[in-house]
Amino acid sequence: MRLRRIAAIGAITAAISVWLPGSTAFSAGESCNDQLAAGTPSYVVCRWLAKPDEALAIAMGWLADDAGNLQQAEPYGAGWVELDITCTDGPCPTGDGDAFDETDAGPAEDGGDVVCDPPGTTCTVEPDEVEAAAATPTGQAVELAGENDLRVWIDTELADDWKAGEQAFAAAVKNVGALAAQPGVAGIRFTTQLGYNANFTTAAELTKFVTAASAALREIAPGRKLGVHTVVPEFACGGHAGCVQAMAKQYPLLTPAVIEPLLTGGKLDQLTLDSGMAPGYGQWKISALEARRNQWIQVKARAWDTLVQVGAEDAGLVGGSLTSAQAKAATAERIVLPLEDGAATVNVWSRYLDVKGTVHGIPAATWAQLEKLAPLQRRLATLYTPGTDDLAKLAKVFSQVYIAA
DSSP states (O other), X not given: OOOOXXXXXXXXXXXXXXXXXXXHHOSTTOBOGGGSOTTOOTTOOOBOSSOXXXXXXXXXXXXXXXXXXXXXXOOSSSOOOOOOOOOOSSOEEOSSSOEEOTTSOOOGGGTOOOOOSSTTOSSSOOHHHHHHHHTSHHHXXXXXXXXXXXXXXXXXXOHHHHHHOHHHHHHHHHHHHHHHTSTTEEEEEOOSSTTTSTTOSSHHHHHHHHHHHHHHXXXXXXXXXXXXXXXXXXXXXXXXXXXXXXXXXXXXXXXXXXXXXXXXXXXOSEEEEEOOOOSSOGGGTOOHHHHXXXXXXXXXXXXXXXXXXXXXXXXXXXXXXXXXXXXXXXXIIIXXXXXXXXXXXXXXXXXXXXXXXOEEEOOHHHHHHHTTOGGGGGGXXXXXOTTSSOHHHHTTTOSEEEEEO
């Protein structure tokens, strides 16, 4: 296996907004319909829960006094419901009308083998392939992540293999399937920067790739969730028609018309949208904070979050040297605000390697802020390259890790 790049989820029982102080949670029901693009159906109505400046103040309030308010917040509702699935007097239900005996390996999501008919087909991986994958750096990282109670996604790039031809693609899928068969793996993210990088030239080609990758992975890794990472630049424009037109022209493969169909038909379970929405919008007087908020308004208005789980990805906390106050502001804007605005999770970059080979990590002041976000831990994820950071340390802040393969 080769490392390609540096690079579901448990949920708090209610959104952060449920806990917002009554005096600051609403802005008198003011409309934000001007942030919706032209042509938005009339039944889609936008009202500010909190305007951008108010929302940032609310997020900062949660982080005040060493995040004391956040630590004291009580989850809304009755809490978790535990289901007793112990079966001692017969076969256990699989959830789809069939049953399996508890002495058998069980469904694929529990680590059991899937029998191919006829033998030798590629619908699954063989035990020796699973064993070999476990011995790779990625496989060992999966095991270590599990020991630290981290949920695991295999983070790979299949676009180049798909373009290389059927044989290369089948081999890559087989390798990913073997890694995904390791205990503790929740899902596979099979491409990043979808439509933004140079892999595809047409929307049809991009759609064909996602459809093929999804079908192949559903077959070889049943029970594992599938995800992709991308960005929809025009979402940051809000209702500015000139901005929307410019972004659609500059990024024709990243329009809602191209991305939304990928979220239907069971092709994907998770969509991660990049939060790097600025610079680039200054000519329309759209700040980075407004751009990110506009993005989540669009996600909610289009109900994408009802099709798949939609999360944010942010590399903005890496590098630099921040004061405690600066670190608190950055944490509020890049983590707390997206969760308030509708992101299911935030995938935080904890390191990157620049072109000179220098490693940049999260500054100490920022890490100290992250350690105070324990109530949000189930919504926080990070990227991990085997052999780099300390997984035990990452597990103090994050609940989920995308392991590069």
